[in-house]
Amino acid sequence: MSTPLRVESGELTAEEIVEALRDGRRVVVEAELLGGTHEVSLRHDGETYYCDTPTTLHKHTDPEEMVGCIERMGYAREE
Numbered sequence: 156m157s158t159p160l161r162v163e164s165g166e167l168t169a170e171e172i173v174e175a176l177r178d179g180r181r182v183v184v185e186a187e188l189l190g191g192t193h194e195v196s197l198r199h200d201g202e203t204y205y206c207d208t209p210t211t212l213h214k215h216t217d218p219e220e221m222v223g224c225i226e227r228m229g230y231a232r233e234e
Contacts, residue, residue, distance in 0.1 A: 157179060157180050157181075158180075159180065159181040159182065159183045159196075160175050160180050160181070160182045160183070161182075161183045161185070162182065162183070162184055162185070163184070163185045163186075164184055164185065164186045164187065164229055164230050164231075165229075165230075165231065165232045166232060167231060167232060168231050168232050168233075168234050169221075169222040169225040169226050169230075169231035170222065170234075171231075172184075172197060172225055172230070172231060173204075173218050173221055173222055173225070176197060176198060176199040176204065176221070177199060177218070179199075181196060181197065181198045182196075182197040182198070183195070183196055183197075184197065184230045186228070186229070186230055188208065188209060188210075189209065189210070193208070193209045195207065195208050195209075195228075195230065197221075197225070197230075199221075202216075203215065203216060204216075204217075204218070204220070204221040204224075206221070206224050206225070206228070208228075
């Protein structure tokens with residue numbers, strides 16, 4: 156397993172994050188949540204995309220859904 160890619164919210168675009176996930180990397184995003192800074196783990200198992208936050212685990216079946224989640228949650232840099 157490769158080393159996780161660690162970034163801060165807004166450092167990469169949603170497409171760059173999904174590209175890293177497709178390449179088999181886990182992406183750990185440092186994000187402001189619930190009044191503090193937390194790590195969010197994003198990953199892809201080859202079939203399902205996962206967004207694991209401190210409060211919930213989101214699952215997405217296609218890259219467009221994952222891009223939408225990343226953008227809605229504010230993890231990506233706006234293009």
